[in-house]
Amino acid sequence: MLVIENLTKVYENGFIALKGINLEIPDGQFVAIIGLSGSGKSTLLRCINRLIEPTSGRIIWNGLDITAAPDDELRVIRRRIGMIFQQFNLVKRASVMSNVLSGRLGYVNPVYSLLNYFPRQDREKAIMALKRVGIEDKAQNRAGMLSGGQQQRVGIARALMQDPEMMLADEPVASLDPATSHSVMKYLQLLNKEDGISVLCSLHFLSLARTYADRVIALKDGKLEFDGSPKDIDEDRFRQIYGEDAVQVEIH
Amino acid sequence: MNPAPSPASVAFRRLLIVISVAIGLVVFAYGWSVTEINFDKPQEPLRQQNFGNAIREILSPDLLERDYEIKVGSTAFLVECKAGEEAPATAPAPSDSSPYLVVTPTCADSGTPIMIQGFNFYPNSLARLTWVANDGTRSIQQIVGNTKDNFVTNDDGRFNAQIVVPKIRGSAGKVSTIETQGYFPTGAPHFTNTTALVLQKMVETIFLALIATAISILPSAVISIFAAHNLMRPVRISLGNLLVMVALLPVGWWIGTNLLVQLGHLILGLSHAGTVLAGGTASLVVFGAVTTSRTRSLEFNPFSGRMRSVFNTLLMVLACVIVVTIVAVTFLFIGRMFTTGIPGYLSNLFGSIGELIELLIAPICGVIGAFGLASIGGVLTVDGLKKLDPTMQHVVGGILGAISGAIVLGAMALIGMQAAWLGFLTPIVAGILGAQLLPLLYTKLSGKKQTSIAGRSLDSILWWVGFIAAFAVTFLTLNMGLAIIEGTLPPASSVTTIGFITISNYILDAMIIGIVLGGAGGLSVGTKGIFPLGEVLYQTTRTILNTTRAIEPLIIALIFSILVGIGPFAGVLARTLHSIASRAKLYSEQIESIDTGPIEALQSTGANRLQTIMYAVVPQVIPPFVSFTMYRWDINVRMSTIIGFVGGGGIGFVLQQQINLAQYRGAGVAVLAIAIVVSILDYLSATIRERYV
Numbered sequence: 001m002l003v004i005e006n007l008t009k010v011y012e013n014g015f016i017a018l019k020g021i022n023l024e025i026p027d028g029q030f031v032a033i034i035g036l037s038g039s040g041k042s043t044l045l046r047c048i049n050r051l052i053e054p055t056s057g058r059i060i061w062n063g064l065d066i067t068a069a070p071d072d073e074l075r076v077i078r079r080r081i082g083m084i085f086q087q088f089n090l091v092k093r094a095s096v097m098s099n100v101l102s103g104r105l106g107y108v109n110p111v112y113s114l115l116n117y118f119p120r121q122d123r124e125k126a127i128m129a130l131k132r133v134g135i136e137d138k139a140q141n142r143a144g145m146l147s148g149g150q151q152q153r154v155g156i157a158r159a160l161m162q163d164p165e166m167m168l169a170d171e172p173v174a175s176l177d178p179a180t181s182h183s184v185m186k187y188l189q190l191l192n193k194e195d196g197i198s199v200l201c202s203l204h205f206l207s208l209a210r211t212y213a214d215r216v217i218a219l220k221d222g223k224l225e226f227d228g229s230p231k232d233i234d235e236d237r238f239r240q241i242y243g244e245d246a247v248q249v250e251i252h
Numbered sequence: 253m254n255p256a257p258s259p260a261s262v263a264f265r266r267l268l269i270v271i272s273v274a275i276g277l278v279v280f281a282y283g284w285s286v287t288e289i290n291f292d293k294p295q296e297p298l299r300q301q302n303f304g305n306a307i308r309e310i311l312s313p314d315l316l317e318r319d320y321e322i323k324v325g326s327t328a329f330l331v332e333c334k335a336g337e338e339a340p341a342t343a344p345a346p347s348d349s350s351p352y353l354v355v356t357p358t359c360a361d362s363g364t365p366i367m368i369q370g371f372n373f374y375p376n377s378l379a380r381l382t383w384v385a386n387d388g389t390r391s392i393q394q395i396v397g398n399t400k401d402n403f404v405t406n407d408d409g410r411f412n413a414q415i416v417v418p419k420i421r422g423s424a425g426k427v428s429t430i431e432t433q434g435y436f437p438t439g440a441p442h443f444t445n446t447t448a449l450v451l452q453k454m455v456e457t458i459f460l461a462l463i464a465t466a467i468s469i470l471p472s473a474v475i476s477i478f479a480a481h482n483l484m485r486p487v488r489i490s491l492g493n494l495l496v497m498v499a500l501l502p503v504g505w506w507i508g509t510n511l512l513v514q515l516g517h518l519i520l521g522l523s524h525a526g527t528v529l530a531g532g533t534a535s536l537v538v539f540g541a542v543t544t545s546r547t548r549s550l551e552f553n554p555f556s557g558r559m560r561s562v563f564n565t566l567l568m569v570l571a572c573v574i575v576v577t578i579v580a581v582t583f584l585f586i587g588r589m590f591t592t593g594i595p596g597y598l599s600n601l602f603g604s605i606g607e608l609i610e611l612l613i614a615p616i617c618g619v620i621g622a623f624g625l626a627s628i629g630g631v632l633t634v635d636g637l638k639k640l641d642p643t644m645q646h647v648v649g650g651i652l653g654a655i656s657g658a659i660v661l662g663a664m665a666l667i668g669m670q671a672a673w674l675g676f677l678t679p680i681v682a683g684i685l686g687a688q689l690l691p692l693l694y695t696k697l698s699g700k701k702q703t704s705i706a707g708r709s710l711d712s713i714l715w716w717v718g719f720i721a722a723f724a725v726t727f728l729t730l731n732m733g734l735a736i737i738e739g740t741l742p743p744a745s746s747v748t749t750i751g752f753i754t755i756s757n758y759i760l761d762a763m764i765i766g767i768v769l770g771g772a773g774g775l776s777v778g779t780k781g782i783f784p785l786g787e788v789l790y791q792t793t794r795t796i797l798n799t800t801r802a803i804e805p806l807i808i809a810l811i812f813s814i815l816v817g818i819g820p821f822a823g824v825l826a827r828t829l830h831s832i833a834s835r836a837k838l839y840s841e842q843i844e845s846i847d848t849g850p851i852e853a854l855q856s857t858g859a860n861r862l863q864t865i866m867y868a869v870v871p872q873v874i875p876p877f878v879s880f881t882m883y884r885w886d887i888n889v890r891m892s893t894i895i896g897f898v899g900g901g902g903i904g905f906v907l908q909q910q911i912n913l914a915q916y917r918g919a920g921v922a923v924l925a926i927a928i929v930v931s932i933l934d935y936l937s938a939t940i941r942e943r944y945v
Contacts, residue, residue, distance in 0.1 A: 049856050075860060078857065079857065093874075098867075104857075106859055107858075114862060168856075
């Protein structure tokens with residue numbers, strides 16, 4: 001259970017990205033976060049694992065106060081929260097294997113890891129993770145040589161190495177074409193259904209949210225605009241979230 | 253669309269352009285006079301001649317030479333032909349093709365020109381004529397139309413030389429001998445001594461550059477991390493934690509230099525068997541440190557987690573000291589093993605490193621102790637500091653701030669005591685500390701962070717007011733005006749004794765200012781405040797790097813040669829220092845231009861800071877680092893060619909020597925060698941960089 005209480009983020013330039021967000025997300029839910037660019041989706045996701053430091057409010061996950069955790073405790077918490085990114089955030093010059101293994105860094109012995117040593121079970125785990133996302137044959141390729149969809153799958157495999165209980169996905173398909181988008185979303189869905197990992201995924205397209213999410217949260221100007229089932233978003237709701245001039249675009 | 257500019261503004265802009273061109277011209281003209289550009293001196297004939305000679309000789313490098321043997325052809329000659337007396341017959345052509353002379357006529361009065369023909373000499377080589385009088389006195393004869401003693405034989409080894417029969421008392425009527433010494437080359441051409449010296453010094457130069465480049469790789473890579481804004485900016489730490497650590501640094505230093513160092517000395521003094529034993533223990537400790545650093549539990553347990561972390565740090569501290577000293581002992585042992593050949597070089601290398609560690613063992617232990625204790629202190633107090641109620645936060649912050657302020661300013665004063673201009677450190681740091689106070693107070697009173705332009709400008713005005721005030725007070729208290737004008741240092745005799753500690757008044761004054769400023773700062777911010785540690789480290793590193801880079805390596809070499817003597821070692825030190833400073837900047841710029849996505853991604857996996865750097869930053873910067881290292885070696889070789897001018901070793905020494913002796917042909921050899929080596933390296937480094945990046 002992830003509980004967000006009165007979360008506010010004010011950037012140093014004075015921009016208020018989040019204004020008192022309150023949320024409760026039970027374990028195992030697939031939550032889509034929608035909203036216009038700049039509505040606070042990315043900030044919300046990054047506040048959860050404190051890649052961005054919240055200004056005020058609390059985030060409590062399974063009884064642990066993430067917002068109050070000191071550095072060492074925060075790292076232990078972050079290990080169980082996977083994250084994938086719009087730009088994949090892989091080290092392009094390094095091999096796929098090395099990228100996937102880096103997802104295990106929070107667990108392995110820090111001294112060994114600095115010598116680039118990973119235990120055998122971790123290497124096997126990395127192969128398994130690559131198998132799950134269907135690119136085990138690319139293990140030795142340079143990550144930068146892969147196509148966008150494949151890179152995102154490497155990103156998922158890296159997150160899988162963390163044995164995550166929750167997955168944060170920041171616009172995971174915004175840089176991909178529609179067909180690839182669906183394949184990446186299907187992998188996220190698989191993790192959600194098979195492993196029971198909660199997924200918090202920010203999306204641009206409402207149609208994707210309708211297809212994959214159990215619940216949709218809409219942000220507008222840093223405030224919670226809608227929280228409910230994707231089925232409940234009708235034309236009026238849609239206009240509320242995206243503005244009067246918005247037109248729905250389907251992605252198939 | 254911008255509105256069309258009004259004619260007035262167009263005219264004004266043109267006027268501005270004209271004025272700036274005119275100003276630029278004046279500035280340029282002034283520079284022309286300052287640099288004394290004039291064409292009168294180059295027109296003096298003597299200068300032109302010397303210049304031509306110098307250029308000609310530099311372009312005729314004294315590269316090769318041949319060995320010569322001198323063969324002599326001679327013939328008899330009667331001075332004053334007398335009736336009835338036979339003139340000596342011209343020597344007949346010898347059968348074995350050795351040189352011979354034919355003189356016509358065979359007798360003549362002194363003062364009369366005679367013609368000497370030489371045969372069988374070496375073609376196009378030097379020869380010289382000697383007149384041997386009847387009593388054996390020898391005199392070199394210049395041939396007519398020649399200003400030098402030597403002349404050159406023609407293509408088929410002959411010569412025709414006209415000389416004038418010399419006037420030698422008592423030679424009249426006697427038979428003299430005319431000798432011609434001809435130079436005959438023997439053996440193949442070979443290098444001159446200058447060339448040999450130049451080659452030797454060129455090798456020295458290349459290695460000087462190589463060693464300086466290699467030594468500076470690691471320090472500059474590490475420093476570049478601190479000089480990279482994108483890595484440092486997010487590094488923040490709660491003020492309470494920081495203050496605890498700063499307060500513990502000197503205590504840790506004391507423990508290190510007094511207790512840990514005993515362990516170091518113990519190991520350094522061990523016999524070989526003891527070393528083996530210590531090595532075993534060390535590996536056990538290292539193994540313990542390595543294995544316990546694994547975080548096994550899935551949930552974070554504050555107490556056991558912290559205990560393990562403390563235990564870990566203790567083990568790490570011990571392991572560091574033991575490993576460092578064992579390395580020193582082993583290296584010293586290797587250093588004694590061989591003296592000659594390739595093993596000798598290796599022995600010498602390791603032996604020197606071992607010696608260096610042995611010499612620096614106390615400060616090494618001090619640093620290990622300081623950071624170890626600070627880290628333990630930070631871990632142990634993190635929970636306690638969190639539980640403080642708001643009032644206590646400020647009280648504790650004030651106390652810790654006072655202690656830390658005293659330590660920081662005391663340390664600055666200790667450095668500042670050493671030289672007048674280093675003394676500026678204390679007021680500057682005090683100023684920076686003091687500058688924080690007024691803006692803090694303002695924020696506190698107005699109850700929010702200033703975001704409006706007016707608020708921010710007021711903030712920065714307050715900052716400067718605080719800075720100048722704190723600077724001035726410190727400057728006056730420490731009586732720095734005197735030090736700066738007179739160059740005097742604070743008197744060592746002026747001390748205060750508190751309990752059993754005797755402390756210089758200068759440091760004490762600085763510490764009191766530190767207590768006031770640090771205390772006030774800590775009191776107003778409280779332990780929960782966030783300190784931008786990364787930003788401070790970044791600014792400090794940048795400032796130090798920029799200052800170091802501003803000092804010309806030739807000057808550094810000059811100063812180092814006082815410490816280590818004239819020779820390549822001084823050059824290595826100078827080039828290393830400069831390389832570290834300039835390469836750390838280049839490296840840090842590379843780090844700043846990397847894709848930050850992977851950093852974010854690795855942080856989100858729970859990797860620690862060092863792991864993030866290793867896995868997200870290092871792979872991205874290795875190609876540019878390699879490229880810059882090659883480039884730097886290239887530059888170092890170029891620069892090392894002149895560092896010998898100031899006693900830094902290498903080829904510059906030969907160059908300077910030859911120029912000072914006006915041996916421009918010798919200098920030409922050095923110039924040629926530099927040109928060849930630099931262009932080869934230029935090409936090589938360009939090729940390697942192209943291939944690698």
